[in-house]
Amino acid sequence: MSSHTTHAATATTAVDLTKVKPYGDTMNDGMMQLSFTLPVPYGEEANEAAKQLAKKMGLDEPNVVYSKDMVGFTYFVLYGKCQHTVDYTTIKVTKVEVDVMDRLECEKYIEENIKRPVVIVGACSGTDAHTVGIDAIMNMKGFHGHFGLERYHGIDAINMGSQVPNETLIAKAIEVNADAILVSQIVTQKDVHIANLTNLVELMEAEGIRDKVILVCGGPRISHELAQELGYDAGFGSHSYAEDVASFVLTEIVKRKLV
């Protein structure tokens, strides 16, 4: 199956950051691995279809290393050499710009700069029932050894749980005079999270509290860039912990003079 074509050796080991392509075991070999399914019956024609598709994707010498009959469907593992490159030197990504403080530093920061309890309300709002994200950030135990906001001295963390209507979340934020609202969104099928996150911003604007509250969203499919597009102050993706969120919220309170 494998192709034995040999190319004249281009013995370079230094990466050219203006023309980056995938690395398999040699600089610029472009090697990529893919696995996918086509809705066609298993056989030689299926393999050929997979290879043609890979070529259209810019993968040279596509090689179907494995295919499996899934009755009317065929599953492939395929390797190919990517022909495209990207210019790494011109890339700009919007990130949450904050110096992350650990829990104790956050507590000290509150004492020194805010000098009152900080109130944070969080929820999985809308129809989302998956609390794993909001729990990881807010609950006492936190996640993976990173304590949650409930543990932070100086922070009143109120986790409202799952499937909280946006209206209820806002009502609670007003009732407790919240400094920040955290919204977690896990379910993203058919972009349900976008509609819900947008709705929350609109409701807060209608209530006239958008400027008074720091609004943060999080979830595995959330990026800071998306969050900002939707009108949030920050967005946190996977691998964010309570201290990342706390550091942002606390410094933002000071920066925006909401002390």
Add this chain to the structure above:
Amino acid sequence: MKSKLNLDPKVIDSARSCAARIAESMQTFIDRHTTVSTERTILRLLGVDGVDDVETPLPNVVVDAIKDGGGLQKGVAYWMGNTMIQTGLDPQAIAEKMAAGELDIMKLPMATKEEAEAKILPLVKEALERINQQTAAREKYLSTIGEGRQPYLYVIVATGNIYEDVVQAQAAARQGADIIAVIRTTAQSLLDYVPYGPTTEGFGGTYATQENFRIMRKALDEVGEEVGRYIRLCNYSSGLCMPEIAAMGAIERLDVMLNDALYGILFRDINMQRTLVDQYFSRIIIGYCGIIFNSGEDNYLTTDDAYEAAHTVLASQFINEQFAVLANIKEEQMGLGHAFEMDPDIENGFLYELAQAIMAREIFPKAPLKYMPPTKYMTGNIFKGHIQDALFNLIAVWSGQSLQLLGMLTEAIHTPHLQDRMLSIENAKYIFSNARDLGEEVEFKQDGTMQKRAQFVLGEAEKLLHEIEKEGLFSTIEKGKFGGVKRPKDGGKGLAGVCVKDETYFNPFIPLMLGGAK
């Protein structure tokens, strides 16, 4: 059988009898109450189906009218029986006339309870006969085309569109799946009605409707005959419509249903009084028609720590078992739940998971235990995820789990793609075959890590059950002992649908379904 974990039978007995007393003390409360969903279930069993011109299901139309008329404490069976006597119509026609605003059943002359009960009894028996036929159909399939070997391979479909679900479900069955669970659309558990008809729009799942049940049942029967293996269908008898969905499941021959006495309270913030009353009738139906219920202890481990809270899982399994005993469910239908959810960074975590799984098997020897895959520590690294699932599969075959909800390497990324399901079935089949009799061959070191861990967890569970007995279940939940979640007795959703029965109340299905067991 000798305990490989050297568990003390006296501690097990003590925990079990403690759980029995907890369930019985709740039963006194349950017996005094009914709920709107319990009453709608009676109507569904009597054949009331369809919606009015604003899409309100007819069972809701009827029960709401009785509730608004102040008659719910007598029970819908009385009102239906009485209306049949007074009008000569059958329940469906009565419901349709009520929906059209042509009939006010609260303003009719009132027969005695005995007369109403006698009038409705033939319809109750017909309903039970329809369910019996479905149970017989399952038995016939099992004795003719047979079934897969345990642990049953249990996979989910969750496209949101029932017709797309069918494509995925049939493909999964061809790849080796034994149980197909149609995941429900997010938020259905909080609807106080069951949507009607086939549905093609859902988020993270598909609406549980009677028509969707029927469509999937037919598809699985077809593919089952094709592959020569009965394919079981699973859905959710949970949320605010717990017993109604159990009835739909009985009528449409579902085989497995998620049903937990505490889950809705803890994880959907459904009022605890509502759920405890609802779970009782739902479990009677489930017990009667041979459905395996799955309890949801695995969920505690997604909100709490799986290592530290292991005993809460066992305590809850004991409680779920004893609630099931009160609903006359056979041990062979008790799919008590647990999960492989410990942090993979824990040294010897595999040993602790194995100890927990074998302990559950030894304590509930005939129960078709439902084992749930890792989710909390799945990262998006699909390659590591596939290994986590492999360890989970190894424990399942080793410890003799019954219903294996297959882990997906793409957990934490998306609802499963076709190939994800194929890869996870392949993973499980490989390991189940390759390590088939491992459990028979291996014993554990006296007072070693495994034995000590299981004994510790059992001891803690027994302690917790004694605390719950002393404190009362309601108050235990209020204090957040399960899953670290606190719920007030009068809080949560659905309390308005709970009603104290009066002395003339009757639910004609309960005595017949229990068959004199109570």
